[in-house]
Amino acid sequence: MGTESILKSTNYSQKLFLSYGNWKQVNVCRLDNFITEIGHWSGDTGLSVVGAQFDYSEYNPGLFRKYNVVKGDNLKFAVNKRQAEYLVGRYCALKALEKLSKQDMAAYTVLSGKHREPLWPENIVGSISHTSDCALCAVGNANVFYGIGIDLEVILTPLQAQDVALQVHNTHELQQLKAVGISDHVATTILFSAKESLFKGIFSQVGEYFGFEKACLININSKLARLDFKLDSAFILAHDLPSAISCHYQIENGMVLTRCVLYR
Numbered sequence: 001m002g003t004e005s006i007l008k009s010t011n012y013s014q015k016l017f018l019s020y021g022n023w024k025q026v027n028v029c030r031l032d033n034f035i036t037e038i039g040h041w042s043g044d045t046g047l048s049v050v051g052a053q054f055d056y057s058e059y060n061p062g063l064f065r066k067y068n069v070v071k072g073d074n075l076k077f078a079v080n081k082r083q084a085e086y087l088v089g090r091y092c093a094l095k096a097l098e099k100l101s102k103q104d105m106a107a108y109t110v111l112s113g114k115h116r117e118p119l120w121p122e123n124i125v126g127s128i129s130h131t132s133d134c135a136l137c138a139v140g141n142a143n144v145f146y147g148i149g150i151d152l153e154v155i156l157t158p159l160q161a162q163d164v165a166l167q168v169h170n171t172h173e174l175q176q177l178k179a180v181g182i183s184d185h186v187a188t189t190i191l192f193s194a195k196e197s198l199f200k201g202i203f204s205q206v207g208e209y210f211g212f213e214k215a216c217l218i219n220i221n222s223k224l225a226r227l228d229f230k231l232d233s234a235f236i237l238a239h240d241l242p243s244a245i246s247c248h249y250q251i252e253n254g255m256v257l258t259r260c261v262l263y264r
Helices: 003-007 012-018 080-101 158-168 171-178 184-206 233-239
Strands: 024-029 035-042 048-054 124-130 134-141 145-154 215-221 226-231 244-252 255-263
Touching: 035 080, 048 080, 080 124, 080 134, 124 184, 134 145, 134 255, 145 184, 158 184, 171 184, 171 215, 184 215, 184 226, 184 233, 184 244, 184 255, 226 233
Parallel strands: 124 145
Antiparallel strands: 024 035, 035 048, 048 134, 124 134, 145 255, 215 226, 226 244, 244 255
16 A cells, blocks of 8 residues: 555554654555554654554464564563554564664564663664554664654543643643643643653663653743753763753644654
């Protein structure tokens, strides 16, 4: 199926992929009844990005062998939904690495570390995100990028947002997004996703889990769809981190997409 026909689709995930920043999606195709759409983005960013749409109802464990993805020990007791999301995320990762390296990566496996983080080849940084029906992976060369973080989230309902708000942001952070016309539950979703992207972007440097309170929103530029965060000073010193990090966000068709790309 070509790009033109996908543009006519009503599926929000596909629309979101097609409008990802200033990148142009190319080589869009259908693999089978499980991975119904997969495409690669090209642009001048130096990143390699691959996204896929999948139908969980068509999942079966034999697809791991079909797609040359190793079913890690971390999936030993995982439900099928988790296995399906992991499979598509790792398949996108392999395809993104192939586009970046221009080499066949069929023999390579993107395993998981002790914190379930993707383990990339030497001199590569990257990030994977997924929802229940789509996955996205971005990778780049470590000599160009300090870190890469991406995150996809279905927008929280008002009740869901209330339940997690205290763990995601403080009142001042929320008010900054509300001041530019973003409603409470969407603002909470954006901040959650942006902090997830930030977390992924610096995780390789930190090497351990840390709370969202380590990053505080200090500015929003709604025209550029950019959030500027300041990191906790003690946290910066402990891990040799930059003092401020920016994330970009995108709201479209019931979803939020954020990315935190840190250049050297």
